[in-house]
Amino acid sequence: MKKYPALLLWLGMSTPVFADDATLTEVLARLRQSGQASFQYQETRRLELATSPWQARGVMLTDAAGSLVKLQLQPSRIIMAISGDSLYYWDAAQNQRHSLPISYADEAAEQILIFRSILQGRTQEFQARYDLAADIQDQHWSLHMQPKPDQADENAPSIDISGDADPDKRRIFIRQPDGETTEYRIEKTTDQQATAYTIPQLLQEAGGE
Amino acid sequence: MCFVWRKRWFLLLLPILLAVTLWQIRVESDLNAFFTNTDDADSKLLSGLLQSGELSRRYLLVVEAAVPDRTDLSSLASFSGKLIQQLGKLPDVEQVWPAHQPPRDWLNAVQLYAPYHARLFSLNPAQDAETLFAVDTLPRRAEGLKQALLSPQGGFIKAIAKQDPLLLSLNGFKGLQSQFQQTHDDAGALILQSRPAALDSAAHGRLQAAIRASFDSLNQTSGQAFQLSMAGVPVFSTAARNEISRDVTLVSTISSISVVLVFLLLFRSFAALHWIMLLQAAAFVVGTLATTLIFQQVHSLTLALGASLIGICVDYPLHVMVHSAKHHSSPLANVRLLGPSLFLGGLTTVIGYAAMGFTGFPGFEQIAVFALFSISASLALTRWVLPALLEKTTLRVVDLPGIACWVNFCDRRRKPLLSLIAIAGLLALLSLPQLHWMNDMQNLAMNMDALKQQDRTVRAHFSSIEPGRFVLIQADNFETALQRAEAAERRLQTLKQSGVISEYHGLFPWLSSQVLQAENARVYDAALTQSFQLAWHSAVAQAGLSTDKLGHLQPAGAQALLPEAVLETPVRHILSGQLLREQQGVALSIWLGDHDPDRLTAGLQGLKGTRYFSQKEQLNQLAGQYRDRALRMLAIGIAIMGVLIWLQQRSFSKMLLTLLPSLSAVLFIFAAWALIGEELSFLHVIGLLLSISLCVDYGIFFMENRGRNSGVTYHAIAASTLTTLASFGALSLGKTPTLPILAMSVSLGVTLGFLLCPLLIPKSARA
Secondary structure: OOHHHHHHHHHHHHHHHHHHHHHHHHHHHHHOOOOOEEEEEEEEEEOOOEOOOEEEEEEEEEOOOOOEEEEEEEOOOEEEEEEOOEEEEEEOOOOEEEEEEHHHOOHHHHHHHHHHHHHOOOHHHHHOOEEEEEEEEOOEEEEEEEEOOOOOOOOOOEEEEEEOOOOOEEEEEEEOOOOOEEEEEEEEOOHHHHOOOOHHHHHHHHHOO | OOHHHHHHHHHHHHHHHHHHHHHHOOEEOOHHHHHOOOOOHHHHHHHHHHHHOOHHHEEEEEEEEOOOOOOOHHHHHHHHHHHHHHHHOOOOEEEEEEOOOOOHHHHHHHHOOHHHHHHOOOOOHHHHHHHHOOHHHHHHHHHHHHHHHHOOOHHHHHHHHOOOOOOHHHHHHHHHHHOOOOOHHHOOEEEEEEOOOOOOHHHHHHHHHHHHHHHHHHHHHOOOOEEEEEEOHHHHHHHHHHHHHHHHHHHHHHHHHHHHHHHHHHHOOHHHHHHHHHHHHHHHHHHHHHHHHHHOOEEHHHHHHHHHOHHHHOHHHHHHHHHHHHHOOOHHHHHHHHHHHHHHHHHHHHHHHHHHHOOOOHHHHHHHHHHHHHHHHHHHHHHHOHHHHOOOOOOOOOOOOOHHHHHHHHHHOHHHHHHHHHHHHHHHHHHHHHOEEOOOHHHHOOOOHHHHHHHHHHHOOOOOOOOOEEEEEEEOOHHHHHHHHHHHHHHHHHHHHOOOEOOEEOOOOOOOOHHHHHHHHHHHHHHOOHHHHHHHHHHHHHOOEOHHHHOOOOOOOOOOOOHHHHOOOOHHHHHOOOEEOOOOOEEEEEEEOOEOHHHHHHHOOOOOOEEEEEHHHHHHHHHHHHHHHHHHHHHHHHHHHHHHHHHHHOOHHHHHHHHHHHHHHHHHHHHHHHHHOOEEOHHHHHHHHHHHHHHHHHHHHHHHOOOOOHHHHHHHHHHHHHHHHHHHHHHOOOOOOHHHHHHHHHHHHHHHHHHHHHHHOOHHHOO
16 A cells, blocks of 8 residues: 555656657647648748848648758749758859758758758657657647757757648747747648649759759 | 808898898888978978878869769769768868868858958958949848848858948958859769878878778669769879889899899809898898988888899809809909909999989988998998808809900900990080980879879869969068968959969968058048948848848957967868968968969069969979989099099009990980980989999909909909899889889990990000
8 A cells, every 4th residue: 555655646747748748749740741742831030130020932842752842932033952961052033053962051951951850740850859849739739849958059949830720731930049030831732733843843943954 | 250150140140130120110102202302492392282282182082973864963962962971080081072162161260250351351452442332332232131141141141240241251252152163063073181191192092992982882872873083182192102112012023033043044053142142131131221220211212223232232242253153263262352343343333322312312312321331231241251151152154155255356356446436436425415305304203194184084073273383472471471472362363354364262361461451441441431321221221131230330440360360260271271381481372273374474573472383393493403413413423433443543544444434335325315315304314323333343343353364354244234234124114214214224324334344445454
């Protein structure tokens, strides 16, 4: 009998852990995306050195091979992509083109790498570097990602991903350590809309082929 | 000491000497140590550049599809990325980066300049102010700043913009950006900065093997889809080292075998052979040990050329043995009989090698020391040990066909033959002005056409900056050097616009003089008028940027950017190849792309302490210096040999007659080269200097004729000529051009000198 209080205390402590794990598993399952998909996105950036938010919109495409292309259509056409181990950037208006190994890219590549992890549900990629906290309230779910304190990269942002009953919509909020924020609202596009762009075609354009 | 004990001591000391030599020896394969390391200031600079110059330590790597058009750009880029990671882990790799992307620390270093933007925005501040501070361009610049903040480089720009809203500090770095414009073909072009000095070919051999192993391992996982090409100075130095190693082995082996075969052909005695070989081994070991102790190392080329000395050192015991065999007398008696001639012959040979050592060619200093000790050891061993070793050996020597006939023929037909020689000598003298001297030291380099072709193919993927030619700026102090470098860069800007040069890498704005910084600050402060401030404030607001953080432009501060402070940052690595070591003062270099040397040199006229420096030109100048010194040393060497002969013979005519065969041989060889148009280098002269020092021995032996039998003496000379030809002939098998040139010069010299001895030294003059 003497063991029961200790057992109850142990159960009391461990129950929330089970509950957190279950919630996290469920939220990560919602994030998981396999195969080809395309999204429309709206981006709102609040820069430390700008007085008003900057907005852009475009489409994102992913495929089963792990490629991700972010095609900004407004205010100007810019392609940023990752395919294999390479990062591509093409700004036609500024005539700026870069392609470099991901391992060599700096924090500029960080956001799109995180996006790939999020959109394709590559949870293991960010679980190593972030502490995750999930929450589900009715139809609304959220995942808060906080960089681990012992992480070498002091510029790693914190990330909040949230959604509701509509599995095709998500909100991603990225906060840099210096206070700058970027908010993405993404929504899966219809098949008809998706056929307007293809990953190989955009990668070719970005790579200058 | 009795013979038994002499023999015992020799057999006891030889292995000890060998063990000490093996313990002390340090073989050097650095070509620089052999070819360019002299006392001349420019040569030291060249030597330093070859040793540790940044560009000289750089590999250019190109990864391409094994089958063209089979691999897409993204696979290639992905493979290159993995290779960069692998290569970056190698211990001898300082840094590796894609050719189209500056290394990360270069970019980070640019941010360090933001606080000093007002002091280094332009090389020509007064001239550029009109454009940089034009009020009507401010709205566009503010919008550009906003776009830059939104771009992937936003984080980088933000850190600069907070201190330098006009991004003036980036103005000077525009050139850096243009160096890294990406083209379609260069996705697999990588630059690898190695740690070892360029000419440390052993370390580079290991590094190249490691690079290939990393590539092969990755390529295996990619289904052998790619191929790797390498270029750069270390690739050449490693190839040269391999060739030299091959030469050293081949020449040493063939030389030794040839001498052994000649010996066996002459004496047909393995008993005598093994004693003679032990003597020669001892002489070789003494030379190696002495060279190692004096120079702290012995070059592998010294060992290769030293091996040819076996053919010379063996002459001394050979003379004794031929006389012993022909006269049926003991070696001891013949050593005593021939001692003075052997000593004088050895001395003249040493003088020849010493003169060679004074030509200034660093490698020959070692060979001269090697020869001095080997020849001295061989003479001493011949005098005191040889009789003990050969005490119980019966010596017989074969009659070489034609030897006696030639001596008799010369004696009988002396007058017409001498007339012929005199006419030939006169014609030879007349032909000397046609001598054709080599102006390009590249002709002495190894034939590496395949490697050069590969180098050209690889370099086509990279910026055209080349490692061997640059603008050199020298001054007493850093500030003056920087001012001179800035003046040179202004000229280079103009020359670039007029197409004389495709590109250049200067020091501005990484380093700028205090004078230029003050001028920039003055122009900046003058441009920062109230109306300009207001216009910028308005443009920032219009672009939707924070006027609090970006709208106020601060006046130039009083704090200058000091070179010492800059060189404590990563910029030190970026500029390490452009800050050259000098014993006194400061030397800086501006690297050059494709250019027209003559127009560039003309374009730099009038700039103090500034000149165009070409490693190739410098090497050619060195070759010229070596040649002139070699000719001087040839004359000095002959004069000293003449004095020594005169001291022994006390007769001016005898001295001339002794020298005549070797001098005539040299004259005829020079004339023949002049007539056939052979390009002559200092190596040809040195070869002839050696041949004189050897032929003079023949003259001494023939003139002194201590056995009182010209036939026997000439037989002994013939035997030593054969061994010399056998050992020096082996040098002709070397791929390093130095070796065949020496082989040809010495072989021709000794052959002709040998043949002329009985003709030019009359019977009446012989003892």
